[in-house]
Amino acid sequence: MRVPVSWLREYVDLPTEVTARELAAKLIAAGLEVETVEEVGADISGPIVVGRVLEIEELTGFKKPIRHCRVDVGAANGSGEPQNIICGARNFSEGDLVVVSLPGAELPGGFKIGARKTYGRMSEGMICSASELNLWEDHAGIIVLPEGTAEPGTDAFELLGLREDVLDIAVTPDRGYALSLRGVAREAAALYEVDFRDPAEAEPIEENGEGYPAEIADIDACDRFVLREVSGFDSDAPTPMWMKRRLALAGMRPVSLAVDVTNYVMWELGQPLHAFDRTKLSGGIVVRRAEAGERLETLDHVVRDLDPDDIVISDASGPISLAGTMGGLDSEIDDASTELVIEAAHFSAPNVARMARRHNLHSEASRRFERGVDRELPLRASARAVELLTRLGGGRPGGLTSVDPKVPGPAPIVIAERHAARIAGVDYPEGTAARRLRQIGCEVVEEGDTLRVSPPSWRPDLTDPNDLAEEVIRYEGYENIPSIPPRAPVGRGLSPGQRLRRAVGRALAGAGFTEVLSYPFVGERDLDGLQVEADDARRDALRLANPLNDDEPFLRTTLLPGLLKTLVRNVGRGFPDVALFEMGLVYLPKEGMPAAPLPGVDRAPTAEELAELEAAIPHQPRRVAAVLAGDREPAGWWGQGRAATWADAIEAAREVGRAAGVEITVRPGRYAPWHPGRCAELYVTVDGGEVLVGHAGELHPRVTKAYGLPARTAAMEVDLDPVERAREAVRAPEVSTYPVATQDVALVVETSVPAGEVEAALREGAGELLEDVRLFDVYTGEQVGEGRKSLAYSLRFRAGDRTLTAEEATAARDAAVAVAAERVGAVLRG
């Protein structure tokens, strides 16, 4: 809402010394968010004066007609002699009053005026158009001032309002009243405690004849409807410059007097108006809901299918206007309209909001109706419009139609006198609440400790006790609320899961991975790139109804696409050795996707309603994933680097397990997007049962190709929730100080036997004396034969209560080997 300060001052006696910035600060402190204070015309300077065109000499021989003018600028040029000025415009005659920039003036855009030779003559200035002075948009030529406006030589700054401070206020949805000069002025008057002149309280205007017939068919749609007629209006009458200037400052484009007046009154009072051409109406007007199948061509030349929820103004021909949103083309006033019908009404706010959204028609009118317009305004605003139209455009007022179904107003709000004080934590003196509420226009009846408050008609937002408390507190000053530390009960700190997430993040970062927070939006292509099958569960993704990017309508079911794209971006920026991780939610639809209900809000949802809500919310497990490519350890002066491999990805998953204190069991697996021979399944044990928590390994070559990744990029993805559930309380180990007995064994197994299974067998067979097993060599080659491999393990035995004998250690080793032999066919290598 743009508010020219001089316009505002017309209604409120602000002290003259108050600057626009001070006013803005005051309004901000009261809740009207002034975003900018624009100093319009601050870029205009120097001598700009009124001139009278004395002589025009038409110059010929140029591409376009050019005029050499002698212009009387009074004493403004110092000499009193007429000024010679070359001008390309043609919309003026000898004797006209014009606006002249003399040498030394500077116009918007840094345009400096000087005396210069052009078209073979000296030109000592410029005759200005409205656009050149940033007054309003006008391409019809230069400004011709009405005769008698001022004497030649008069300074034009004051005369035209070249300089003006304009407040731009971001009006919050509850303060619809502030979408008008009237509302802002009332606020400013209350804040400065000075007089306010209500522009809506104009002189009553005459009425001639019967009003245009109208009725309201649906009072839920419209509870106030006013029509006023003007007849014999001069459609050629120009909009006066002051009005054009104010409209331009407010951000509107001047169009024609009739349109400009409706806009002007809307800005001034906050009441949207609509003007019909009476000669285009047929029969009585009815405000009603649209009927199915009805259509209306609106002013923007769009033929719209109407919805039964739409409110329309109709006549015998059908709908002629979308209420409070946009008029119809056929009944609209045009350049030749002389018989006008001005409509001012009060429409249902939520209904207009729905219409604006449904038809994507967000206008200044709908913006005001959505936020609530003063129901008592239509009669006055229409009178104001008719007064302006007849004064500026001739004609005379016609009849008045006022449909007032007399809906009961809201009941008064009863609040405790101390209500605002209790909320603010400030001990306001008694009587403060009543005084402040009266200041904003409420009627207040004091009844002991309570107040019975009736808000004014322009404040439909005041419905609850706390709304009134806010009014009191903001006028008493939010800045006067003291600061008292809250006294929370003893908290339990972070939950185990919250601590785990931090630990996992630190562990992966410590292991050289950099955290990424990528967007969760993915497309079909991302899943294709992962080579997941058509029936893969990861294709069953939630879809956004209004994605930002039509290529990415889904919510991720895996963290990998975002990570892989980020990896590619880093490689592209010259960092071939990258290790990244991300922790975040994936979104998994539930079977059948039951729609979430909307329980009432006048009470807590019932257990059934809560269960229904939860049943509709998709599974959103938290995952952690990592990707890496290039060298895990770079080459350097110490020698060769070490390329990142499948093993680093699995190790990253183990790192996650270690951060949680949970053992991750690794088994060979096959799962997109991993290389089928280099993919690990990752398990943890929860309540005695193994749970698959994710995968790790090298990516399939087709995946690296699809994503443009470096060859042999590796990745892992793990579900954090089961990892957290797998945590068990740690019991302190008994640390034995007896000596260790080490036994090495080399076992030959089939190549296909996973080392993890061999180790598991050894552990089981070795029994309690085993302290640790470590695989220290893997050998394949002639000595063990085709299709076989040798795994060399170092077994460490130790007892808690004695030094083990060699026999005991050997027996334990033999037992371990025996289980490995039985389980995986391991043969002790000779």
Add this chain to the structure above:
Amino acid sequence: MSAPNNSYDPVEVTSLHPDEVARMREEALAAIAGASSLEELKEVRLAHAGDRAPLALANREIGALPPAAKADAGKRVGGARRDVSEALKRRQAELEEERDARVLVEEAVDVTLPWDRVSRGARHPLTTIAERMTDIFVGMGFEVAEGPEVEAEWYNFDALNFQPDHPARTMQDTFFVEGAGGRPSGLVLRTHTSPVQVRALLTRELPVYVVAPGTTFRTDELDATHTPVFHQLEGLVVDEGVTLAHLRGAIDAFVSRMFGEGLTTRFRPSYFPFTEPSGEVDMQCFVCRGASVGNPDAPCRTCSSEGWIEIGGCGVVNPRVLTAAGVDTERYSGWAFGLGVERTLMFAHGVRDMHDMVEGDVRFTSAFGMEI
């Protein structure tokens, strides 16, 4: 070098003769002085101070002397052995010093050589700053509440007093989730962390003191100051007798812990459907502390010379929200706030462009390390 001890005479033992002891001593001292390396000295020690050294052997003979001679011989041999031992110690120290001067210099390396064999990782600054923000409130006794990111409209809007057709609801630029067969699902990507307020009230015992850090979504295109995926820290207190003064106290504590002691805050009235009264919170610019206002010679980039920085919204929990969450509004009241994590990071660490927080460039993230 040692004299053979083959002529054992219980009365007169050759090796214990004063001249002989002196000779052994001299011989040993000469050998010690002649040792030119620690290795040689080790051999000399064996020969002259070891178990089989002449003086050691001589020492054993003392027992055979008549009692009268014992003390005298013992003194002599003992003195000689002490001299040898001390000479050895001295020579050892000399040679070690020599070695240190020579060998350790030869073994010197260039310690400025890099050893970045394991690449450095880092946590995202939005993660770590959100943790820091959270921890400030945890330190005040708050707990951390959570909720889903794909949220029911009821939690995101209705329960928070967003009326179905109110402009506030459409102003939120919501991502809607499509339901089965393209029908409405009643689900949205949460537009704020405020639905966690309702969840916390429905599931926790009163009083409630919680913060809820989390990811939120709005349909803004990514540019220097907007991102469709961003982060908030919600705070909620519902208790008996709480006031706006306590809210201000909590915010002030946050500002002083996060940005520095002594910074003032400013509340301005504003509007949110779920709080009434509502406010915006500004804090004094922690860079210029207001000195840039009206001072074109010392402009401030952080606050655009406004002197204040907007850090979030807040207010008294609208009793309608408490009602929808089943809280007795006669007895309890509450307040809530929402702080922007991106904004906090931008201000606290001078991040200029939202792209940097979104793109995952390792150069940006690495700079912040493990903690912020």
